[in-house]
Amino acid sequence: MIMDYDVVIIGAGMSGLAAGIRLAHFEKRVCIVERHYAYGGLNSYYKLEGREFDVGLHAVTNFCNPGDRHAPLSKLLRQLRLTRDDFDLRPQHYSEVQFPDQRLRFSNDFQFFTEEVHQKFPREIDGFLRLVARIRDHADTLDDTPWVSTRSVLSEYLRDPLLIEMILCPVMFYGSAEEHDMEFPSFVTLFKSILMEGFARPPGGVRSIIKALVRRFREAGGTLRMRCGVERIHCVGERAANLELSSGEILTTSAIISSIGFAETMRLIARTGNAVDHEPNAETNDHVGRLSFIEAIAVLDRRPAELGLDSTIIFANDSSKFHYARPEDEIDSTSRILCCPNNYEGHEAVEEGIVRMTWLANPMCWFEFDDAQYAERKEGLYELFLDQAGRYVPDIRNHVVFRDMFTPRTIRYYTGHINGAVYGSPVKHRDGRTPLENLFVCGTDQGYLGIVGAMLSGITIANERVLVANTRSEK
Ligand SMILES: Cc1cc2nc3c(=O)[nH]c(=O)nc-3n(C[C@H](O)[C@H](O)[C@H](O)COP(=O)(O)OP(=O)(O)OC[C@H]3O[C@@H](n4cnc5c(N)ncnc54)[C@H](O)[C@@H]3O)c2cc1C
Known part of the structure; x- marks a missing residue:
């Protein structure tokens, strides 16, 4: 059976879910197809030995106070017909930028x-x-x-x-x-969202946000299909005609919004009569992200604040010049982000604490390691994590009860992003357009970044490229 939709969205990350909600509100027959079994994409969650972890969430940026109706977060909630309570956001204590001889703190x-x-x-x-x-x-x-x-x-x-x-x-x-x-x-x-507006987090972690989005999408009548990867987008002339799923099933549609990245989307395009030929120039260096990250996570037997660490996020650099680039080696250990997800208001009830440390990583090194090297290097990095975290919590080693780590390899495996690139391509497609007239990109490669940015991107592309375009063509 061939299913037909007004719009198909590829990917159930933050941007895809937000785009889907918007379209479902306007009675579009919309289907989100996600190749993974979990929602949330780059910002999902998982369970290990009975403990729940966020994949990434350090902070929801763009915090605003309830009365501020013009702030991006307020606009976003209105567009999604959600309330502040749905996201349950609690403000940070304070964060800081630490360089060898200087420290700048910021709050909301x-x-x-x-x-x-x-x-x-x-x-x-x-x-x-x-x-x-x-x-x-x-x-x-x-x-x-x-x-x-x-x-x-x-x-x-x-x-x-x-x-x-x-x-x-x-x-x-x-x-x-x-x-x-x-x-x-x-x-x-980013300056506005991080330094002018600030950070917040729900005590329940990113799952609170994802569950609110999925619930709203379903209530609005959208269809969400998990473990349903798109293998091909078949075109006729300059238009996408249908999508072929990994099961072989075909979905026909008038428009596609893809949240998986520009180059990743171009890889799926198959011209009629030439089914394996990818769109030319899809993977030029310009359109492929080079930067990825590695993160070490330690669960502590108490909250970091009880060990003297009260900052929410520390952005640290070991010299007076910040070097932001793909490292030559597997990581750049000279700068780091240290995140304490317990150091937000309203997070005092937890018994165990968490400290996360993130470094820039060279994805190529991590892809090339065999399994034994991979395990060995992760172990080595864990030692580095304990050494560096010890600068902020001197006896951290005595308080670790559990640990985990993810690498560019993990990110690539779970999200399909080439190079495990968290922020996507350096070339953004702000208008969301692609070489096909009814195929659009939203999310990371459209150019609005982070969780709130991704949701705003989904909303904007749904509004501007599908809803407004339809209104125009209906007039
Ligand atoms: C470790 C980490 C920490 C982060 N921390 C923060 C933070 O603290 N604050 C913040 O604001 N942002 C953070 N981010 C960034 C934020 O998570 C992303 O900007 C945002 O989630 C991107 O959402 P998206 O919808 O654009 O893309 P994605 O989340 O990448 O969603 C794309 C989805 O498409 C699916 N997909 C891929 N290929 C296919 C296919 N062929 N068929 C079907 N589905 C497919 C993927 O599985 C994925 O679910 C972090 C990211 C990472 C990785």
């Missing part, structure tokens, strides 16, 4: 960060305030704009190179698919 009150800059870099405060004004005035657009270097913009306003590096560190770590420098519009989005 941007004035606090401004005061930190004023106190630690008094000569820079005027330039910093002018930079913030420019960031506030920056208008987001779906149109492609010429690439503008963030480093060059920052150096128009700030003279102290250390402050520039300390601002870039959390922003690039939490979303840049580009190495060394990043395009200014992405910097603006």
